[in-house]
Amino acid sequence: MFSSQWTSSPRKFPPPSIDVLDPSLKIEEETLPTYRPEKYYPIYQGEVLHDRYQVLAKLGYGVTSTVWFGLDLLDSKYVAVKIYVTGQGRNRELDIYNRINSVESDHPGKRFIRRLLDHFSITGPHGQHVCLVHELLGISSSELMEWTPGHAMTLEDLKPVIRQLLVVLDFLHSVARVIHTDLQLKNLLLPAPEPKALSSRTIYLSSFPPTGRGLPLLCDFGEARFGDDEHHEDIMPNPYRAPEVIIRSSWDYKVDIWNVAMIAWDIVSPCTLINGKNQDGVFDDRNHLAELVALLGSPPPHFRQRSHLSSAFWDESGSWKGSAPIPDQTLESLASNITGEDKEGFLRWLRRALRWNPEDRPTALDLLYDEWMMQGLKMRGKGDAAKA
Known part of the structure; x- marks a missing residue:
């Protein structure tokens, strides 16, 4: 459903062609020793989170989160969305960013920290997931x-x-x-990469x-x-x-x-x-x-x-x-x-x-x-x- 506030229309994805893998074969976050499937949000490609951010592709994973390449439908720009696992309580990273962003300083070092653009929570089958929206950067x-x-x-x-x-x-x-x-x-x-405007x-x-x-x-x-x-x-x-x-x-x-x-x-x-x-x-x-x-x-x-x-x-x-x-x-x-x-x-x-x-x-x-x-x-x- 199209929101009147969006400046970009959500991408449409064809029905997925899924190859069923051997369930004993572990991939990505499944290989982590602490992996529990119920802790991770079961996202699907093309899903729109918080009525604003459409998930386009997976960027990475870890013990506490997965990270996704997303499109901000409101501002028509690409972002990185970090979806934390459940059971985190207060989100340490969000608390740290709140401290950093609250500091009024012209110190040049502040410019070289990846920006937090937004944050919100979503509800999955097994609880709440904190989501952080970062500016999209390149490779590590x-x-x-x-x-x-x-x-x-x-x-x-x-x-x-x-x-x-x-x-x-x-x-x-x-x-x-x-x-x-x-x-x-x-x-x-x-x-x-920066776009070249003509x-x-x-x-x-x-x-x-x-x-x-x-x-x-x-x-x-x-x-x-x-x-x-x-x-x-x-x-x-x-x-x-x-x-x-x-x-x-x-x-x-x-x-x-x-x-x-x-x-x-x-x-x-x-x-x-x-x-x-x-x-x-x-x-x-x-x-x-x-x-x-x-x-x-x-x-x-x-x-x-x-x-x-x-x-x-x-x-x-x-x-x-x-x-x-x-x-x-x-x-x-x-x-x-x-x-x-x-x-x-x-x-x-x-x-x-x-x-x-x-x-x-x-x-x-x-x-x-x-x-x-x-x-x-x-x-x-x-x-x-x-x-x-």
Whole structure:
């Protein structure tokens, strides 16, 4: 039924031609260990949500939601609709966006966060589903790296991306008081292609993979936390976890600083900095910490005193107990394939962020104005770095 407020008519889809699959074959969200079908909204292609957003295609899925390519029938533009599973209670991501949007600030970092355009709830067979409507963006940086020769960029290509990310983090930490906790390449989305307007018609630029110009925007605040609170939760993807998270200690904004270094490494190296798997191929905290000891040296006493779990890995003098072998590797040896100028400067910058004690890590602004990060940037004034 056509709504009088719509400026676009809903797309019409032909009757689906469905191949019945073997029910034992799991696909997409069905492969997740926590998957329960009744928690996900049973959407169908062409469905109009909230009398406004028509679902056209699936973009992705996860433990807490599915994401859909949609058409805003009211404003005649494409959007991304995130439909959460039931049983979420208060929606953390919506609360975080409300905090971000309530901040009146001209800080440039706010511009590089994916915008929340709308939100609403729908009722499914098993309860309520919170829906978030975001601006449509392009592919993720992790997908871009898959198509990049050698799966790595140069140190020169790295700097603009990390500069912008640090500007975003300065806004989140110092102005909005938000900790992202889940910084990784898949949560940095490139802009969508811009249409080219002519006098008589609109020509859309061809693009494969679909992406536009510009640096990636930060998205996915589903695991973000308010910085005003004290936190002990288990967060972050396994290889990216900061050491205070591994030993179940309290954590704060500085987990994001640790993650910036991990993202930077993933951009310039085809191999991850941390493997963390034991002989059975299972990610293991003992192997993770053993690798950190190889890369960073033994942790200082103050770090070991943060949690009683430290005694499982180090003795009273700080010596490694040998619960997993310390690999024979260094940052320098792992960085042998990194290309670009001043690799030594990059490793020094990396070590500033990868410190055992979170209080020893610099702020986002400190990392941004590091001598190595500023090399190659022509600045008329200090504030220009935030616009680079």
